[in-house]
Amino acid sequence: MRPSLIDYHLHSQFSADSKADPVQIIEAALEKGYSEIAFTDHDDQNPVDVQAYGELAQDAYRKRITELKTAYEGRIKILCGFEAGEMHRFPFRGGETDLLIGSIHRTSDDVNLSSLPEMPFSTGMIHDYYEENLALAEAGGFHILGHLGIYMRYEKEIPGITPWKPVIEKIFQAIIRQEIALEINFSGVRKPLGTVIPVPQILRLYRECGGKLLTFGSDAHVAHDIGVGHAQAFDIARDCGFTRFHSLDKGTWQEHSL
Template sequence: MFINLFDSHLHSDNSFDGTHSITFMCEKAVEKNISGICFTDHCELLDFELDHYEMRITQSCFEANKAKVVFKGRLAVMAGVEMSDVLHDEALTDYMINKFDFDMVMASQHYDSDGTDYYDIDFSKITLEEAYRMLTDYYTYLIRVAKWNKFDTMGHLTYPLRYMVGDNKLPVDMKRYDDMFDEILKTVAENGKAIEINTSGLFGSLGDTLPSIKYVKRFRELGGEYVTIGSDAHRAEHLGRGIETGMQMLLDAGFNYFTFYKARQPIQFRII
């Protein structure tokens, strides 16, 4: 049993796939004895105008900042964002980052190179070699994102595996990508940025965190200092799921602290 539970990856109803309001999720966090949360509603740059992301993020930040005041002394509330396809239009990405006073900017990638979310791909009709092509494209892009270096934490670094391996049981050999992973992790570590342990995979068909402990250990070996932990909850009842598992993973990987961001600065909390 750990104390000081912080969940750095949450989606409210300001995300297209979220369910509950920020206020309701804060109330549930207090009920669950969680110490701090960060709302990271989606901002998908590829579909920015189509899905009205500027309006969504404006509302998300307004509600999160209001909740900071309402729940002061009971819950630390942060206003973040999860940005995907950050290199699609770098001027637009810069505009969004600079417009809002985010506590944390998470860079994630949800789309294949053809603009399709891995969630929407029927991997039962995809050959193993095609899956390897997709993963090569995915990690090539994440290398570029790591070098871009305008984020605070990189989210769910093995996102495609949720659908390739978890849902469709493709026998993917991830050792093929060890060198690419090393380049990502080394770049993030050298730049003083964080990676995320995303615990949502523990409760689905994958049965593992995103990424697995192998890569968290490797991040440590390459000099990584900062790791955030997030449930990726899209419903209030899922808030905080797996956070304690993530904390134990950090201990097993050689970390004594986890990271929580405020005003885009890393705060280190000892794992106790």
């Protein structure tokens, strides 16, 4: 049987980096056979981001997604979620949410590791990136750890992870302890990298550490990216030894077969 299609990482025009009407996103998801999706528009409190992109229009976003939840009831389940960057340094102030992704986009001195670099990221930046993920994981207060290893997205080959294994293991211990899920972000399948983030080596490490909770997210910012790479992401998860993935229902994890 084909696994249920659930996408827990989607951006719409409420994010500064997307122009997608949420209706277009929902219609594309319905067309591809999705049973459940979560809007996770950016809510960054990092002053660097607030200055560059402004703040998420919280009230308008919640109102619109709530209207659409009702309008599409019985056809597709819709969650109103958020993706918060560096929330261990700049706490999320959005109150109650259906789903909250905690992500690191920037190093501790605010170098953005999630966009196309002008120069290769230095070893120091990558070290700092994982340390920031560890600080975020230990602080907790969110449901899903987003795109661990996002700095690899524009690489043409998977970079080595050996130096970072000890810190990645600590990140996993922290999220497992708090029942925070690990996201398999398949935006990397659409990019030169050609695989999921975290990359398979890191996914295997998660399983070896005892990690079970997994969600899938396209990180789509346009409707035509919905579903692209999801089948490959399922295959990779199975190859790495996982047999289940998860969705969130009123704060409780639900299991699905892979």
